[in-house]
Amino acid sequence: MLKLYDLHRSGNCYKIRLLLSLIDLEYDKVSVNANAGENKAPEFLKLNPRGQLPVLVDDGRVLWDSTAILVYLAGTYGKGSWLPEDNYELAQVMQWLALEQNEGRYGLARARAIVLGNPTPFARLGNLEECKTLAYVALEVLESRLETQPWLVGAQMTIADVACYPYVALAREGDIDASQFHSVGEWLGRIEALSNYIPLPKAGD
Secondary structure (H helix, E strand, O other): OEEEOOOOOOHHHHHHHOOOOOOOOOOOEEOOOOOOOOHHHHHHHOOOOOOOOOOOEEEEEEEEEEHHHHHHHHHHHHHOOEEEHHHHHHHHHHHHHHHHHHHOOOOOOOHHHOOOOOOOOOHEEEHHHHHHHHHHHHHHHHHHHHHHOOOOOOOOOOOHHHHHHHHOOOOOHHHOOOOHHHHHHHHHHHHHHHOOOOOOOOOOO
């Protein structure tokens, strides 16, 4: 059975839990207490030398980094959905994963980490105003795409949507007002209406 090393409040971990739920995969969840330094313990560093979450173990094979895990789960268990086989659409998915890992991570995610006072270098070394500027770039790019189609790539939801969703939906926790981006708001609603949708982590969780 799949095993997920998880930090509940993390948007990156949530992406994996969301995809696992959407494709109806059973897994064992191992909660890691980052406040107690469990992610820096020698046994955990054997799984991920970066000391970060999430980590997925599948039949002895270990993967870390949320993007890598999403790609693996979609390709291995997605039954042809979630990760397009067409090379052009696949490349488009990679584009949106890149946006999420750049403007999304250093904008939306980092702003949230700073406002919530996360005790990590990622939060401490960030500048909130610079993060908010990047966050609005991400939201504007997403809005321009979602004005013309319901999902980021093709006619159905892919891991591009799964990856970009959490920190956009949590934008308010980073002191970012996304209400002006109406197509983004409708997209969030479509995701949250899915039958296997699971709730986002809340501040303080």
